[in-house]
Amino acid sequence: MSVAQVDADLDPLEPTLQPILEQTSLRWIFVGGKGGVGKTTTSCSLAIQLSKVRESVLLISTDPAHNLSDAFNQKFGKEARKVDGFDNLSAMEIDPSGSIQELLESADGAGAAGNPLGGVMQDIAFSIPGVDEAMSFAEVLKQVKSLSYSVIIFDTAPTGHTLRFLQFPTVLEKALGKISQLSGRFGPMLNGILGAQGAPQMEEMMQKMESMREVIGEVSKQFKDAELTTFVCVCIAEFLSLYETERMIQELNSYHIDTHSIVVNQLLFPTQGSTCDYCNARRKMQKKYLEQIEELYEDFNVVKIPMLTEEVRGGEKLRNFSEMLVKPFEPPAEN
Amino acid sequence: MVSLLLVVVILTIVTNLISTVGAPAINNLLWNLYTRLIPSPVMPKAKALRSEVLQLRKELAGTSSQDEFAKWAKIRRTLDKKVVELEAVNATLQTSRASFESRAGMFRWVITVGIRMFLQFWFSRHPMFWLPQGWVPSVIEWGLCFPRAPMGSVSINVWSFAVGQVVALVLAAGAWAWQIVGEVRGKMAPMKAQGGKKEL
Numbered sequence: 001m002s003v004a005q006v007d008a009d010l011d012p013l014e015p016t017l018q019p020i021l022e023q024t025s026l027r028w029i030f031v032g033g034k035g036g037v038g039k040t041t042t043s044c045s046l047a048i049q050l051s052k053v054r055e056s057v058l059l060i061s062t063d064p065a066h067n068l069s070d071a072f073n074q075k076f077g078k079e080a081r082k083v084d085g086f087d088n089l090s091a092m093e094i095d096p097s098g099s100i101q102e103l104l105e106s107a108d109g110a111g112a113a114g115n116p117l118g119g120v121m122q123d124i125a126f127s128i129p130g131v132d133e134a135m136s137f138a139e140v141l142k143q144v145k146s147l148s149y150s151v152i153i154f155d156t157a158p159t160g161h162t163l164r165f166l167q168f169p170t171v172l173e174k175a176l177g178k179i180s181q182l183s184g185r186f187g188p189m190l191n192g193i194l195g196a197q198g199a200p201q202m203e204e205m206m207q208k209m210e211s212m213r214e215v216i217g218e219v220s221k222q223f224k225d226a227e228l229t230t231f232v233c234v235c236i237a238e239f240l241s242l243y244e245t246e247r248m249i250q251e252l253n254s255y256h257i258d259t260h261s262i263v264v265n266q267l268l269f270p271t272q273g274s275t276c277d278y279c280n281a282r283r284k285m286q287k288k289y290l291e292q293i294e295e296l297y298e299d300f301n302v303v304k305i306p307m308l309t310e311e312v313r314g315g316e317k318l319r320n321f322s323e324m325l326v327k328p329f330e331p332p333a334e335n
Numbered sequence: 336m337v338s339l340l341l342v343v344v345i346l347t348i349v350t351n352l353i354s355t356v357g358a359p360a361i362n363n364l365l366w367n368l369y370t371r372l373i374p375s376p377v378m379p380k381a382k383a384l385r386s387e388v389l390q391l392r393k394e395l396a397g398t399s400s401q402d403e404f405a406k407w408a409k410i411r412r413t414l415d416k417k418v419v420e421l422e423a424v425n426a427t428l429q430t431s432r433a434s435f436e437s438r439a440g441m442f443r444w445v446i447t448v449g450i451r452m453f454l455q456f457w458f459s460r461h462p463m464f465w466l467p468q469g470w471v472p473s474v475i476e477w478g479l480c481f482p483r484a485p486m487g488s489v490s491i492n493v494w495s496f497a498v499g500q501v502v503a504l505v506l507a508a509g510a511w512a513w514q515i516v517g518e519v520r521g522k523m524a525p526m527k528a529q530g531g532k533k534e535l
Contacts, residue, residue: 292403292404
């Protein structure tokens with residue numbers, strides 16, 4: 001540890017995502033940041049780079065406003081599908097709130113027919129804060145586990161609290177335990193009221209809940225392991241974005257999720273002798289925040305990506321763009 | 336037996352005073368005394384942390400988040416860390432205080448209700464003092480020695496009851512007099528002020 005510290009003091013960490021590519025133990029990579037800073041482009045590029053060094057890569061978007069289809073110019077759905085032009089890169093789009101809705105509806109369909117009390121326990125269970133996110137993640141991971149990908153990249157929703165549930169796995173576990181205990185106590189009584197047809201439903205629901213609890217516990221354990229999981233923060237060199245990033249990093253620290261990379265996107269590099277006042281002023285501001293970033297996050301890999309003059313859409317453009325994640329961009333000479 | 340008479344009186348006064356002053360105030364006083372005598376090891380730490388947090392808050396307010404983001408964020412990080420630490424220390428202080436308060440409550444109960452109950456039980460057969468014969472009808476004599484003191488005497492239970500009533504009355508009268516004095520003074524003050532103006 002001390003050796004690494006000395007090294008970090010001697011020269012700054014390399015400004016690329018190369019360390020992530022080289023860390024072959026990684027299984028889960030999250031890409032997050034405020035809306036509109038280039039999360040999707042970054043996650044697609046990272047997926048493309050990873051597909052070069054790993055056996056198989058899956059890119060999952062949990063953003064309800066799905067952008068993967070736009071980025072690759074190809075329609076993706078709930079099932080993993082190969083990305084055109086890549087042999088070992090697949091992508092899928094899931095709606096975290098959709099999966100829980102479906103689960104509820106299927107349970108309702110089964111429960112509401114016979115008895116009115118069947119849904120009560122369910123309502124209680126789903127009123128636990130954060131349980132919906134945890135459930136949807138559990139659902140996703142269950143799906144993903146059955147498929148064998150060597151690394152999975154999540155393009156998270158900009159609402160930011162995607163990983164909120166990791167903060168209170170203990171609360172969640174306790175609440176679920178209480179509910180199963182409650183239903184264990186009152187279950188026989190309810191069954192007496194409901195008759196024979198209510199009993200199997202109750203049991204089935206309890207089993208579902210129990211398995212969910214196990215999955216959530218497993219997920220939070222995996223996500224907290226720095227060997228398995230890392231978080232890539234994407235931001236732009238502006239105050240609000242930086243502020244959000246700092247908050248996110250602190251939050252991730254409190255959940256014990258590893259994060260050591262920041263991608264600073266949309267940087268302006270006006271060429272020498274440029275007369276664009278707007279660009280020069282903006283460059284000055286971005287420079288200020290870049291300096292602050294370097295001072296504050298000296299133990300992070302800070303990747304600087306320039307603002308492009310075109311939209312990054314389609315496999316080929318993304319492939320070119322992704323090179324900047326591994327080869328530091330050389331800014332043109334300045335005034 | 337004079338001493339027992341006095342003991343009951345003193346005990347009653349103390350009990351009444353304690354209930355007038357109030358349990359929280361007494362707990363507070365005892366707690367202050369206790370911490371003065373046996374300083375808790377976390378106390379100075381909590382104090383230091385509190386001043387540190389205040390200092391950091393001031394520093395944070397004095398730093399522009401837009402112009403010196405790195406400095407601001409670093410202060411913010413240390414502040415957050417210190418606040419968490421302070422909360423933990425405060426929590427331990429709170430629990431030690433709560434346990435102290437429950438012990439103090441027990442102690443209070445023993446020196447008031449406990450001792451009274453013990454005395455009433457232990458000296459229930461002792462006459463507090465004898466009444467001259469024939470002063471009161473025998474029915475009342477029987478009442479005065481209730482429940483177990485010999486006939487013709489006053490029992491400790493009756494004596495405690497009587498003392499309790501008198502002390503409560505005196506305290507109420509005192510409180511009433513205090514209130515009247517306060518009101519009169521309140522009325523006097525503006526009058527004085529007016530008088531002063533007139534003179535000017």
